[in-house]
Amino acid sequence: MPAPATAERDRLDRETLLDTAETLFYAHGVQAVGMDRVREAAGLPLKRIYRLFATKEDLVVAVLRRRDRRWRESLAAHVERVAEPRERVLAVFDWLAAWFAEPGFRGCAWINVHGELGTASEAVLREVRAHKRAFHGQLAAWVRATGLPLAEPVCLLAEGAMATAGIIRDPSPAGHARTAVETLLGGAAS
Template identity: 75%
Template structure:
């Protein structure tokens, strides 16, 4: 009989599973990826995968939740290095431009998940809405610090740039949205 798995091994296996699933779901699409592909990419047997996540939907939610923490954390780390409040808001678009230019960029993982599963999965829809609310709140905090009442337009510029870059494969929407945000911040 094999030795019982340690907490550390469970943690490492769960992270490997989430890494593999995130990469596959983001690159190929959630519905296009079967659990056999997740098994092969993670190196874990299906029985072990289903001990972590009883259903594929649970795995998708966990991937989105973890990606949200990393994505918004990376954004905040970049933006909060900037001291000037106006430049801090514009730094959001600089970060987006860097993200859009990364190899393998396929747009917003949450918009993609919503497009595939949002209408049929309440759990995925809830996670997508949670991410969008949290991103909105981040942007709102940075915009409020400027003293200008332009949170909604700045947020919509960021969201529009993300969707446009994802569809076009061109990072230029970040630059255009940044220029529009600068105009809004200067005009208010």
């Protein structure tokens, strides 16, 4: 008889499962990846997976929630190294350019999942919306620190760059958006 799962074993299996599912869902799409594929790649029995996450939807939500935390922390760490408020806003687009240039970049995970599942999953839709609200709030705070009323246009430029870069698989939209934001920041200051 197998030994009972410990809290540490649960944590390790959960992390393995989340890492595996995130990689597969991001690379291939949520609908294209079945739970058998997740099981095989994670090396965990399907029964164990469903003990950790009762449904595939629960797993998708957990993947998105964890990715949100890491994604926004990475962005903040990059941006907050810059002291001057306008340069901080521009640093967002430098960070986006680096992300867009990473091997395996497939666009914004939340836009992708929303495109796949739309409103079919209320839990996933809530998670996508929560991420977008949090990102917009984070970016809007950096824009407000410039003293200029440009939060919404800057947010739209960032979102547009993400969507476009994901489609064309080229980091150049970040540079184009950065140039537009630089113009907005300069024009609003006059």
